[in-house]
Amino acid sequence: MEIYLARVLQWLEKVKSAQPQVCDWIGIYYKESYLHQINSTDLVIGPYIGEVTDHVRISIDRGFCGMALREERTVNVADVTTDSTHIACSLKTRSELVVPIANKKGEFVAELDIDCNKLNAFSPELEKYFQDVIKSFPLLEEYLPFPVEFFETERLILRKFTQADLQDIFDYCKNPNVARYVTWEPHETLKDSQKFIDFALSSYAKGCIDPMAMVLKDDSKKKVIGSIGVMAVNPKNRTFELAYALSEEVWGKGFAVEASKPLINYVFQNFAIERLQCRCDILNPQSSRVMEKLGMNYEGTLKASMYLKGITRDMHMYSIVKPDFKPY
Ligand SMILES: CC(C)(COP(=O)(O)OP(=O)(O)OC[C@H]1O[C@@H](n2cnc3c(N)ncnc32)[C@H](O)[C@@H]1OP(=O)(O)O)[C@@H](O)C(=O)NCCC(=O)NCCS
Numbered sequence: 001m002e003i004y005l006a007r008v009l010q011w012l013e014k015v016k017s018a019q020p021q022v023c024d025w026i027g028i029y030y031k032e033s034y035l036h037q038i039n040s041t042d043l044v045i046g047p048y049i050g051e052v053t054d055h056v057r058i059s060i061d062r063g064f065c066g067m068a069l070r071e072e073r074t075v076n077v078a079d080v081t082t083d084s085t086h087i088a089c090s091l092k093t094r095s096e097l098v099v100p101i102a103n104k105k106g107e108f109v110a111e112l113d114i115d116c117n118k119l120n121a122f123s124p125e126l127e128k129y130f131q132d133v134i135k136s137f138p139l140l141e142e143y144l145p146f147p148v149e150f151f152e153t154e155r156l157i158l159r160k161f162t163q164a165d166l167q168d169i170f171d172y173c174k175n176p177n178v179a180r181y182v183t184w185e186p187h188e189t190l191k192d193s194q195k196f197i198d199f200a201l202s203s204y205a206k207g208c209i210d211p212m213a214m215v216l217k218d219d220s221k222k223k224v225i226g227s228i229g230v231m232a233v234n235p236k237n238r239t240f241e242l243a244y245a246l247s248e249e250v251w252g253k254g255f256a257v258e259a260s261k262p263l264i265n266y267v268f269q270n271f272a273i274e275r276l277q278c279r280c281d282i283l284n285p286q287s288s289r290v291m292e293k294l295g296m297n298y299e300g301t302l303k304a305s306m307y308l309k310g311i312t313r314d315m316h317m318y319s320i321v322k323p324d325f326k327p328y
Contacts, residue, residue, distance in 0.1 A: 001144070001206060002232065002235035003143065003206070003207045003208065003232050003235050003271060003272075004138070004140060004143040004144055004207050005046060005235075006047075006232075006236070006271070006272035007138045007143060007270075007271060008028060008046055008047045008137075008138055009049070009272065010272035011136070011137060011138055012026055012027065012028070012047055012049055013049065015112075015130075015133055018133075019126065019130075022114060022118075022122065022126060023049070023050075023114055023116070024050060024090070024092070024093070024115055024116050024117045025050030025051055025053070025090060025113075025114070026049050026050060026112070026113070026114045026115075027045060027046065027047065027048025027050065027113050028045070028047055028048065028101075028111070029044065029045055029046065029065050029069075029110065029113055030043065030044055030045075030046050030109065030110040031043060031060075031069065031108070031109050032044045032057075034103075034109040034110065035140065041059075042057050042058065042059055042060065043057070043060060043065055043066065043069060044056065044057050044058075045057070048113075050090070050115070051090045053090070055087055058087065062087060063086060063087035064077055064083075064087075065087070065111065065113055067098070068098035068100045068111050069100055069108055069111055072100055072108050073100065074097070074098065074127060074131060075096070075097070075098040076096075076122050076127050077095055078095055079094060079119050080093055080094060080095060080096050090117075093115040093116070093117060094116060094118055094119045094120075095116045095118065095119055095120055095121040095122060096113070096114065097113075097114045097116075097121075097122040097126070097130060098112070098114075099112045099127075099130050099131055101134045103141065104139070104141075109139070110137070112133075112134055143207045144205070144207045145204045145205045145207065146160075146204045146207050146208055146209055148209070151212070151263065152217075152262075153258045153259065153261065153262060155216060155218070156214055156215065156216060156255060156259055157214075157215045157216075157217055157222075158212040158213070158215075158228065158259055158263070159213055159215065160204055160212065161196075161197055161211065161224075161227070162197075163197060165197065165213055165224050166190055166193050166194060166197060168224035169193040169197065169227075170187050170190050170192075170193040171223075172225065172226065172245075172247035172248070172249075173186065173192070173193060173196070173245075174188070175247070175248055178247065179245075180284075181284040181287065181308075182245055183306075183308060184196075185309075196211075199211075203229075203231075208231060208232065209231075209263060209266065209267060210243070211227035212227065213226075213227060214226040214227065214228060214246070214255065214259050225246060225247045225249070225250045226245055226247055226250070226255070226259075227244065227245055228242075228244040228245075228256070228260065228263060229242075229263070230242050230263050230266075230267045230276065233277075237274070237275075238273050238275065239273075239274065239275045239277065240267055240271065240273050240275070240276050240277070241278060241279070242263070242264065242276060242277070242278040243278070244256045244287075251286065252286075256290045257290055257293045257294055260290070264276060264294070264320070264325075264328065265327045268322065268325045268327070269327070273322065274321060274322050275319055275320075275321050275322070276296075276319060276320045276321075276325075277317060277318065277319040278317075278318045278319070279302070279305075279306075279316065279317050279318070280318075281306075281308075281313050281314070281315060281316075282313075282315065282316055288316055291316075291318040292318075294320075294328075295320070296318035296320050297318060297319055297320065297324070298316065298318055299317045299318065300316075300317055301315065301316055302314065302315045302316075302317055
């Protein structure tokens with residue numbers, strides 16, 4: 001959910017930057033039934049830019065916000081002080097525009113709420129402008145669960161893990177060489193591999209692109225040969241991290257680099273991301289090479305930054321930041 005909400009905030013920033021003169025406060029109210037999938041008629045606040053507001057929950061019966069979703073129409077108020085139903089987010093607000101947002105099925109699920117400190121701020125042209133803008137609003141169902149079923153590269157398919165992968169996961173994750181520099185222990189029984197599948201399925205449900213299963217296109221058995229993913233280590237800071245682990249049988253063939261590229265492209269193109277990072281133990285030069293071959297910048301070595309498997313680890317840190325990113 002945090003990944004999704006960060007994306008919505010990014011969308012709001014773009015909308016505000018296009019019409020800064022009227023957007024003193026701009027935010028999203030959702031139908032609670034849509035955002036949290038619970039039986040409720042209330043509206044709850046989503047991301048916003050502007051003064052902190054106490055109105056984190058609004059009854060659909062109240063205010064212009066309630067009216068826009070109740071009556072499923074844009075509410076344009078030239079002077080909020082003349083209307084007793086107005087719920088003041090800020091005492092400075094003079095005019096307000098509320099545009100309901102529908103999902104692809106045409107059901108109204110949220111609204112764009114804009115407060116302006118000037119009277120009569122929203123001309124018919126501006127009203128139309130914001131009604132058009134909401135067509136690009138990031139809907140929840142575009143992000144949750146993680147919507148892409150598979151990515152394809154020259155030699156690989158990257159797809160979501162399924163229950164059927166249990167044995168394949170165990171086969172490569174039981175190898176201590178594979179687990180040597182990662183945060184997890186070698187799998188001792190299928191139960192360990194089952195926990196990994198459970199983690200993967202819950203991760204997709206939260207909109208995460210981590211972990212994806214790697215399969216060789218030309219393998220008739222389509223055995224899983226590793227996992228790769230980009231996880232949101234800090235969605236508020238828009239920081240994501242790349243991680244990968246391959247079956248030892250396929251090391252040295254450039255698969256980690258090949259698999260990383262479509263995922264990195266995807267996150268920079270679809271998520272609110274400022275920084276993609278990747279770390280590896282200084283004793284794991286194969287992984288450093290992967291990052292170098294991906295064109296990531298070496299930022300330095302974080303001394304004693306991980307304690308893993310009874311050893312304090314020095315970690316190389318690599319990154320790509322948004323202004324430097326060029327799609328592969
Ligand atoms: C790290 C890892 C993902 C690299 O994936 P990969 O697909 O084998 O990577 P590449 O084929 O691009 O090889 C990377 C570099 O390591 C070298 N290399 C590969 N296997 C090697 C081996 N067994 N010993 C020494 N060097 C090796 C390659 O020659 C290559 O360097 P080059 O391009 O300059 O020739 C893989 O080794 C792995 O899964 N390791 C275990 C899990 C792990 O450590 N994950 C990373 C945690 S940060």
